[in-house]
Amino acid sequence: MTTPDPFDDIPGTTLFDAQRSRQGYHLNMFCMSLMKAENRAAFKADEAAYLQKFPMTPQQRDAVLKRDWNAMIGLGGNIYFLAKLFSTDGLSFQHVAALMTGSTQEKYAQMMLDGGRPVDGNRSKSEWKDRG
């Protein structure tokens, strides 16, 4: 890429583009394998051993074991594939969304009931500078 990508200016947002799809292929295909009940059982029995079946990077395996959702996205994970992993854990989309925002489930659910996260102040990274 020679020109800056305007999508990169959107704060707290990762676009699942060609580069991330290549980077995250095996991570996402691991998640996809959890669509089958027998694979979910094998993963739960020994997570680290199960992950060795997929040629992922050590960083990707580590992020999975730690359930660091933002790290998985940063390493090429896509939310609809990661959904197979958090469904295996028995977590809802809203629960994991709350974790990714650094909020609690209760506070996040209340924010949604109150109309959601406003777009004002959340359009550009320049508006997030103070958040550190």
Next chain:
Amino acid sequence: MAKLVAGVTTSHVPAIGAALDLGKADTPYWQPLFKGYEPSKKWIAEQKPDVIILVYNDHASAFSLEIIPTFALGCAAEFPPADEGWGPRKVPTVKGHPELAWHIAQSVILDEFDLTIVNNMAVDHGLTVPMSLLFGQPQEWPCQVIPLAVNVVQYPPPTGNRCYNFGKAIRKAVESFDKDLKVMIFGTGGMSHQLQGPRAGLINREWDTAFLNNLVTDPQKLARMPHLEYVREAGSEGIELVMWLIMRGALDEKVREVYRFYHVPASNTAVGHIILENDR
């Protein structure tokens, strides 16, 4: 001849399906949402479409990263509900309309919309939740359905303009089909929502309202909207709204707005729903 009479858009939030399936539709959280679809259920029961072309996106259910078709048309006789990781939804198997589906495929490919023909495909919440919202919980779906899956997961998805023109090609295909069929088209997904990262939970009511207004009166303006605006203003998953433009392209330029409903929240998402009829 077949006739395309109306279009419906609706969000397809998986939690809506789960709420119905688990008997939670009457709880205070979900009741206002399902109440908003009561007029629509009445409308479609009176309209009795023969076939619905249902535009939706697959959420890593039928398609993983192995094969990523931009437009995939279901030409099979039936489509089972997908197991999305917690067992398939207990909803009826979707019955297709292979004859019309193949006719559409042939027609739009010769019109230079080179879609993928799919003869074996499970359908996930993207398709079954809109069916549940419009038809409730019957033993069998009351009409045939032609699934049209659009890639909005892997960037880049098709442009709004491509979707809008694709809708026009679908209209032409349907209305050159030599059987008396009443056909509707659904555009699903949206409205504003972001499911990932530190900005998750984004909702933009003002933008959604303008989108609904323009969908009725100025769809060509929406067709020119770049992907960047969807993502910035309506959240990373708000990009699903390009699929609504396929529905809109298949209708007349001037349409009659029959019904509209907007509700926040369903889990992480703003729910938008509109019914448009061709005027003739």
